[in-house]
Amino acid sequence: MAGLTDLTAEQAIAALRAREISSVDLTEAHLARAEADDWHAFLAVDRDGALARAREIDAMPERPPLAGVPIGIKDALSTRDLVTTSGSKILEGFRPVYTATCVDRLERAGAVVIGKTNMDEFAMGSSTENSAYGPTLNPWDRTRVPGGSSGGSAACVAARQVPWSLGSDTGGSIRQPAALCGIVGVKPTYGAISRYGLIAFASSLDQVGPFARTVRDASLLLGHMVGRDPMDATSLDWPDPIAVPDAERLDGVRVGVVEELMGEGVDPGVRDAVEAALRTVEDLGGTLVPVHLPHSRYALSTYYLIAPAEASANLARFDGIRYGHRTDHAENLLETYENTRAEGFGPEVKRRIMLGTFALSSGYYDAYYGQAQRVRTLISRDFEEVFSQVDVVASPTSPTVAFPLGARTADPLAMYLSDICTIPVSLAGLPSASIPCGVSDGMPVGLQLAGPALSENRLLATAHALETALAFDTRPPGLA
Amino acid sequence: MSDARWEAVIGIEIHAQLLTRTKMFCGCALSFGDDPNVHTCPVCLAHPGALPVTNREAVRLAIVAGHALGCEIAERSVFSRKNYFYPDLPKAYQISQYDEPVCLGGTFRYLTEDGERTVGITRAHLEEDAAKLIHTGGDGRRAGAESSVVDFNRGGTPLLEIVTEPDLRSGAEAAAFLKQLRQTLVQLGVTDGNMEQGSMRADANISVRPAGREAFGTKTELKNMNSFTFLERGITAEIARQIAVLEDGGTITQETLHYEPTPGEITSLRSKEEAHDYRYFPEPDLVPVVPDRAWVEEIRASLPELPIDRRERWMRDLGLTFEDAEVLSETAELAGYFEAVAAVAPPKSAANWVRGELRAQLRERGEEPWESEVTPAALGEIIAMAEAREISMPNAKAVLAEVVATGAAPREVVEAKGLGAISDETELIAIVDRLLAENAAQAQQLRDGRDKVVGFFVGQAMRATQGRADPARVGELVRERALGG
Ligand SMILES: [Zn+2]
Numbered sequence: 001m002a003g004l005t006d007l008t009a010e011q012a013i014a015a016l017r018a019r020e021i022s023s024v025d026l027t028e029a030h031l032a033r034a035e036a037d038d039w040h041a042f043l044a045v046d047r048d049g050a051l052a053r054a055r056e057i058d059a060m061p062e063r064p065p066l067a068g069v070p071i072g073i074k075d076a077l078s079t080r081d082l083v084t085t086s087g088s089k090i091l092e093g094f095r096p097v098y099t100a101t102c103v104d105r106l107e108r109a110g111a112v113v114i115g116k117t118n119m120d121e122f123a124m125g126s127s128t129e130n131s132a133y134g135p136t137l138n139p140w141d142r143t144r145v146p147g148g149s150s151g152g153s154a155a156c157v158a159a160r161q162v163p164w165s166l167g168s169d170t171g172g173s174i175r176q177p178a179a180l181c182g183i184v185g186v187k188p189t190y191g192a193i194s195r196y197g198l199i200a201f202a203s204s205l206d207q208v209g210p211f212a213r214t215v216r217d218a219s220l221l222l223g224h225m226v227g228r229d230p231m232d233a234t235s236l237d238w239p240d241p242i243a244v245p246d247a248e249r250l251d252g253v254r255v256g257v258v259e260e261l262m263g264e265g266v267d268p269g270v271r272d273a274v275e276a277a278l279r280t281v282e283d284l285g286g287t288l289v290p291v292h293l294p295h296s297r298y299a300l301s302t303y304y305l306i307a308p309a310e311a312s313a314n315l316a317r318f319d320g321i322r323y324g325h326r327t328d329h330a331e332n333l334l335e336t337y338e339n340t341r342a343e344g345f346g347p348e349v350k351r352r353i354m355l356g357t358f359a360l361s362s363g364y365y366d367a368y369y370g371q372a373q374r375v376r377t378l379i380s381r382d383f384e385e386v387f388s389q390v391d392v393v394a395s396p397t398s399p400t401v402a403f404p405l406g407a408r409t410a411d412p413l414a415m416y417l418s419d420i421c422t423i424p425v426s427l428a429g430l431p432s433a434s435i436p437c438g439v440s441d442g443m444p445v446g447l448q449l450a451g452p453a454l455s456e457n458r459l460l461a462t463a464h465a466l467e468t469a470l471a472f473d474t475r476p477p478g479l480a
Numbered sequence: 481m482s483d484a485r486w487e488a489v490i491g492i493e494i495h496a497q498l499l500t501r502t503k504m505f506c507g508c509a510l511s512f513g514d515d516p517n518v519h520t521c522p523v524c525l526a527h528p529g530a531l532p533v534t535n536r537e538a539v540r541l542a543i544v545a546g547h548a549l550g551c552e553i554a555e556r557s558v559f560s561r562k563n564y565f566y567p568d569l570p571k572a573y574q575i576s577q578y579d580e581p582v583c584l585g586g587t588f589r590y591l592t593e594d595g596e597r598t599v600g601i602t603r604a605h606l607e608e609d610a611a612k613l614i615h616t617g618g619d620g621r622r623a624g625a626e627s628s629v630v631d632f633n634r635g636g637t638p639l640l641e642i643v644t645e646p647d648l649r650s651g652a653e654a655a656a657f658l659k660q661l662r663q664t665l666v667q668l669g670v671t672d673g674n675m676e677q678g679s680m681r682a683d684a685n686i687s688v689r690p691a692g693r694e695a696f697g698t699k700t701e702l703k704n705m706n707s708f709t710f711l712e713r714g715i716t717a718e719i720a721r722q723i724a725v726l727e728d729g730g731t732i733t734q735e736t737l738h739y740e741p742t743p744g745e746i747t748s749l750r751s752k753e754e755a756h757d758y759r760y761f762p763e764p765d766l767v768p769v770v771p772d773r774a775w776v777e778e779i780r781a782s783l784p785e786l787p788i789d790r791r792e793r794w795m796r797d798l799g800l801t802f803e804d805a806e807v808l809s810e811t812a813e814l815a816g817y818f819e820a821v822a823a824v825a826p827p828k829s830a831a832n833w834v835r836g837e838l839r840a841q842l843r844e845r846g847e848e849p850w851e852s853e854v855t856p857a858a859l860g861e862i863i864a865m866a867e868a869r870e871i872s873m874p875n876a877k878a879v880l881a882e883v884v885a886t887g888a889a890p891r892e893v894v895e896a897k898g899l900g901a902i903s904d905e906t907e908l909i910a911i912v913d914r915l916l917a918e919n920a921a922q923a924q925q926l927r928d929g930r931d932k933v934v935g936f937f938v939g940q941a942m943r944a945t946q947g948r949a950d951p952a953r954v955g956e957l958v959r960e961r962a963l964g965g
Binding site: 078086091096098195196197202203231232234309310313318322323333337357360361362365369 | 525526528530533563759767
């Protein structure tokens with residue numbers, strides 16, 4: 001067999017169902033790669049738990065839908081008894097008492113969690129360099145970042161440590177690392193997947209989503225997570241089951257090309273690859289329509305008011321009183337708070353807490369948070385307008401390919417610009433996918449597709465047809 | 481208020497714990513007095529990733545209260561985060577409604593002996609209660625404690641905060657208002673209203689101004705008044721303090737004050753300068769509360785009669801006094817009991833019996849009328865027999881005592897014990913004549929014009945008949961027979 005770790009999840013499930021392979025063997029093969037971990041994709045590998053679960057599934061007379069295929073879980077997702085840090089020192093060694101709804105649903109469906117993946121601390125970052133536990137390296141080039149914040153979840157799929165994984169996306173944290181690591185990443189409609197158990201960064205933007213090496217795998221995983229959860233008031237009743245797409249044509253599909261996201265600030269090599277991929281749309285029978293998102297140029301500043309504001313409150317619970325890190329240097333309550341948080345949080349987290357606290361302060365609320373919410377509405381309207389003309393919109397996922405480690409750590413603004421293409425979609429709460437569409441400078445380029453709310457099936461069908469035609473090789477060069 | 485040159489202006493903020501089964505945003509049971517931290521979960525302990533979900537029953541109770549307060553029920557209300565760090569607040573923000581509350585602009589009517597009064601209701605909103613801090617060492621207060629621990633059982637309990645307009649003018653008025661507000665909320669099942677256990681708490685905003693002036697003075701907020709008495713005393717003391725300061729030429733500082741009931745002292749908690757910036761913003765983890773209008777109307781339609789409406793009806797239609805109505809409407813159960821008795825007996829007599837003899841007899845047994853052996857029908861029968869003079873008043877009470885003890889049917893008690901009134905006039909006349917003959921000295925006094933002696937003969941007659949005589953009729957007969965009328 002051509003290597004258990006080269007199988008897509010779909011192929012693995014077929015082989016498991018046919019009893020050609022066992023979940024234990026499949027899990028063992030992936031565990032071995034996850035433990036070797038040349039890219040620091042994992043923060044924790046749960047060998048015993050994973051193998052125990054694999055054995056259980058192998059013993060079942062009938063395999064559950066996901067059949068015992070291993071998965072990596074972003075460390076932002078709460079997993080019972082399995083250390084969950086959200087990439088932060090303030091949660092070092094923290095073992096949750098409950099499992100996130102989405103993970104629970106996958107485990108019930110037969111997924112085998114093999115470990116927790118690295119991430120920017122509390123999902124704040126675009127390179128995974130903000131992890132308190134050191135950066136993850138890009139499997140295509142170990143001197144470069146994998147993107148972020150779900151860098152570990154992207155790298156582990158690209159590096160064949162798992163066939164698929166879960167990430168979370170607030171302003172691009174699934175799509176951008178998927179693009180930078182040459183794999184598929186899907187951020188569903190806001191509310192599609194329960195956030196219960198997702199350690200919050202910015203509640204009104206956070207969404208869980210899958211990483212995989214094929215759109216079909218991503219769709220399959222997504223299908224087992226969507227739907228209303230009584231534990232998350234913002235979760236949605238899901239209208240139609242997520243279909244695993246198989247159409248290879250795009251006849252009649254209108255693809256809007258977002259002019260504002262194709263010009264200035266986008267590397268020429270990225271633009272070339274995206275434009276080439278868009279020509280494929282026409283080859284497949286679809287039409288290209290230039291469209292405009294006039295308010296998208298305010299998206300970044302809007303995002304950097306709303307997300308930090310929500311984060312400033314979301315992260316206030318880390319106070320050293322009930323769990324997580326508590327300072328040894330405090331004489332009183334105030335010092336307990338101050339020193340616990342000073343010691344526990346990294347610089348980017350502190351920066352955003354300060355930004356958010358300021359944006360919500362009395363006298364500034366209207367000018368900052370209030371104004372940002374109004375602009376957010378305008379951005380949503382831009383999309384509504386565009387979707388009266390087209391079925392999906394397309395743009396680069398990231399304006400650049402993966403950049404070298406350290407290149408942007410000294411310049412937060414340059415780092416923030418990494419998400420310039422993904423943030424407008426996040427603010428509008430729309431479903432979006434990134435698929436690899438070409439190579440520039442030896443590194444993969446991602447194509448971002450987005451559709452109207454709840455249009456996952458059409459979005460994924462479009463992504464699948466393009467993916468098939470583009471026939472991108474997701475295997476990083478020289479991967480052992 | 482004693483001083484006619486000053487007018488006090490008082491508004492009240494009431495926090496009432498709602499009588500839901502579970503907490504405001506999680507499935508943990510509400511409790512009181514259980515072991516610490518047994519009613520907790522990832523949500524109310526603010527574990528990473530846990531999310532709140534609005535308790536629909538809490539929304540329903542808020543709507544019930546809103547209707548009772550004459551409020552408009554908002555089409556859409558929104559939860560916000562109120563941010564501050566404290567160990568009793570695990571998320572470091574309280575989820576509370578801020579600029580879009582569930583109930584808006586109402587009027588609460590309450591009764592005084594001088595008639596109906598009203599207090600404007602600014603708003604009522606839903607929020608969650610904080611956990612309970614327990615300070616060990618020292619005197620139980622935070623200052624001087626050796627350590628503090630947190631009991632999260634209370635954390636997340638649903639609260640309805642009701643804010644009144646500054647329509648009250650004295651501590652007594654505030655207490656009367658709060659008493660009837662509490663009664664209304666309790667009878668509607670909104671809260672248990674237990675002030676000692678803190679399930680209902682009141683803060684007062686107090687200012688004074690020269691009589692006749694429109695503009696408000698600087699206000700202070702007085703906290704920690706856990707009984708009507710303390711509320712009245714605390715407000716009265718604070719009004720007096722403010723007047724004294726102003727008369728001394730001083731100014732009032734806007735601050736939060738703590739009323740310590742035992743010495744009756746008022747101490748400052750924090751001034752405006754130390755006030756928090758709570759950085760309110762809409763809670764992104766929750767969707768707005770948009771109650772279905774049909775549901776809102778259904779709740780309104782199923783509302784029972786409000787205590788004040790019942791009291792006014794009793795006074796108007798049943799001829800009850802203000803005090804009768806006040807006492808009998810104390811609880812929904814008592815009111816219901818009284819109405820059942822009044823349905824089968826003259827209402828005024830029913831009121832007297834329920835308030836008086838029945839409660840007096842039951843008090844010794846520690847029973848309430850509606851839990852006792854005395855059904856409204858039985859009491860009604862006793863009253864009817866007494867009113868028809870089929871039994872004397874003393875025997876009516878004796879019959880009641882028997883019913884209280886055994887639950888026997890009143891008429892059977894009368895028969896079995898031979899307590900029926902003597903209806904044969906000749907029998908009574910014979911007794912009176914015999915008594916007049918046997919007590920010649922007293923009979924002479926009577927003839928000499930000392931009418932008080934009638935009482936002596938009535939007493940003798942009652943004893944002779946074992947209470948079966950009608951005392952009033954006996955008195956008449958004594959006069960007739962002695963004076964030869
Ligand atoms: Zn709870």
